Amino acid sequence: MNNPATEGFALSVGHAYKVFGRRPKEAVKRLRNGASRDEVRPFGTAAVIDASFDVNVGEIFVVMGLSGSGKSTLIRMLNGLGETTDGSITVFGHEIVGMSDAELREVRRERMSMVFQHFALFPHRSVLDNAAYGLEVQGVGLEERRTRARSWLERVGLKGWEDSLPGELSGGMQQRVGLARAFAADTEILLMDEAFSALDPLIRREMQELLVELQQELGKTIVFITHDLNEAMFLGDRIAVMRDGRIVQLGTPNDILTDPANDYVAQFVQDVDRARVLTAGDVMEPPRAVVAASAGPRAALRTMRDLQTAACFVTSSGRKLLGVVRDKDMLRLVREGSADIQDALKPTPSIVSPDQLIAELFELAVESHLPVAVVDEQDRLIGVVPRVTLLASLANLPATTTEIPIIEPTPDVPSAIITQTLEETGSASTETEGSLA
Numbered sequence: 001m002n003n004p005a006t007e008g009f010a011l012s013v014g015h016a017y018k019v020f021g022r023r024p025k026e027a028v029k030r031l032r033n034g035a036s037r038d039e040v041r042p043f044g045t046a047a048v049i050d051a052s053f054d055v056n057v058g059e060i061f062v063v064m065g066l067s068g069s070g071k072s073t074l075i076r077m078l079n080g081l082g083e084t085t086d087g088s089i090t091v092f093g094h095e096i097v098g099m100s101d102a103e104l105r106e107v108r109r110e111r112m113s114m115v116f117q118h119f120a121l122f123p124h125r126s127v128l129d130n131a132a133y134g135l136e137v138q139g140v141g142l143e144e145r146r147t148r149a150r151s152w153l154e155r156v157g158l159k160g161w162e163d164s165l166p167g168e169l170s171g172g173m174q175q176r177v178g179l180a181r182a183f184a185a186d187t188e189i190l191l192m193d194e195a196f197s198a199l200d201p202l203i204r205r206e207m208q209e210l211l212v213e214l215q216q217e218l219g220k221t222i223v224f225i226t227h228d229l230n231e232a233m234f235l236g237d238r239i240a241v242m243r244d245g246r247i248v249q250l251g252t253p254n255d256i257l258t259d260p261a262n263d264y265v266a267q268f269v270q271d272v273d274r275a276r277v278l279t280a281g282d283v284m285e286p287p288r289a290v291v292a293a294s295a296g297p298r299a300a301l302r303t304m305r306d307l308q309t310a311a312c313f314v315t316s317s318g319r320k321l322l323g324v325v326r327d328k329d330m331l332r333l334v335r336e337g338s339a340d341i342q343d344a345l346k347p348t349p350s351i352v353s354p355d356q357l358i359a360e361l362f363e364l365a366v367e368s369h370l371p372v373a374v375v376d377e378q379d380r381l382i383g384v385v386p387r388v389t390l391l392a393s394l395a396n397l398p399a400t401t402t403e404i405p406i407i408e409p410t411p412d413v414p415s416a417i418i419t420q421t422l423e424e425t426g427s428a429s430t431e432t433e434g435s436l437a
């Protein structure tokens with residue numbers, strides 16, 4: 001059965017329920033009518049209650065919650081390993097609730113690979129044949145699947161281990177085999193249930209980074225389950241937070257960090273390493289010390305005087321960032337009667353893209369007095385990250401920069417001198433030309 005409304009999504013879950021126990025349908029009926037999880041306990045354990053969400057093609061969708069909140073039950077419903085009591089689950093628009101076991105096996109084989117917490121490797125098969133397993137199930141011939149598995153093992157850093165048995169590998173290496181197996185199968189969707197939870201923190205971080213790298217390269221759709229909000233925040237494009245079977249919040253890491261829906265979510269949020277979650281785009285401020293190159297040195301000088309800063313960004317007519325100018329250079333140009341900012345243009349000290357993690361901005365912020373410039377793919381200046389904003393974002397404090405101007409870098413030329421120079425050199429007509437870009 002095809003559902004056109006959900007075809008654009010890798011996965012689409014509509015009002016899905018899972019109740020374990022003697023009378024699951026009765027439990028669902030009562031839950032629909034407003035009964036609580038505890039009230040339906042006599043009919044069964046409501047592990048997933050009224051879950052609805054869509055997973056976009058190519059995103060990492062994280063399901064996070066405490067142990068027992070229903071995460072594993074939910075992920076097993078997505079590939080039909082666990083039955084859905086009620087509701088709809090579509091995979092690229094195909095309804096899987098109600099499919100036969102044979103059909104579900106085919107969906108799993110062709111469309112979804114799973115990576116488990118405890119690796120689930122075959123102990124008596126070589127690392128190579130473990131990595132090739134998904135391809136074997138798909139009916140790919142021995143030579144081809146070994147070739148493909150071998151290149152994936154190399155990709156995950158296990159070259160040279162092909163003939164070993166899983167037991168000879170550390171936990172982290174075994175999970176690399178699990179990743180290689182999932183990626184080698186080349187399914188569009190990867191389901192990962194606490195895949196890194198059994199690993200030591202350092203190894204775990206390496207694996208998270210590897211996963212993000214592979215995902216960016218291959219554009220797979222990944223549903224990743226974790227009870228660790230740091231991991232959720234690092235990996236997730238979006239995060240669904242589960243509690244007692246229900247999705248209690250669904251949003252981007254930034255939504256969840258800055259606006260937790262309830263105390264349960266807020267508790268998780270307290271321990272988050274914000275520097276590894278927030279990006280330049282999340283914390284940037286509108287650029288204020290900006291002039292268009294065409295506006296000329298007088299306008300630049302006036303802008304810097306008004307904002308009490310020694311430097312400002314210069315943009316082209318299309319808002320492309322051209323560089324920076326300093327107050328003392330502009331003062332000189334104005335005194336010389338020059339109208340061209342370009343004569344004193346300097347390169348912008350630090351430029352980042354909006355998806356740069358703020359952890360990587362600290363060094364830049366220390367090296368330069370100017371706020372870090374954030375530019376889009378067309379090199380347009382879309383924001384700035386002053387140091388104060390960077391620090392405030394770590395503590396989740398508002399950087400009160402809309403009320404209090406950020407004085408950085410401090411002016412080299414006193415404003416009285418700028419005003420005097422502008423008056424002495426200016427005429428009524430040029431005095432109105434300058435405007436903030």
Ligand SMILES: Nc1ncnc2c1ncn2[C@@H]1O[C@H](COP(=O)(O)OP(=O)(O)O)[C@@H](O)[C@H]1O
Nearest residue numbers: 020045047065066067068069070071072073074
């Ligand atoms: N096979 C099962 N039979 C009965 N209850 C189950 C079964 N599997 C899970 N549950 C119950 O469903 C709830 C959710 O479990 P689970 O999905 O494993 O949570 P999580 O993965 O978030 O730790 C728990 O209360 C658990 O005891």
Ligand SMILES: [Mg+2]
Nearest residue numbers: 071072073194
């Ligand atoms: Mg679980």
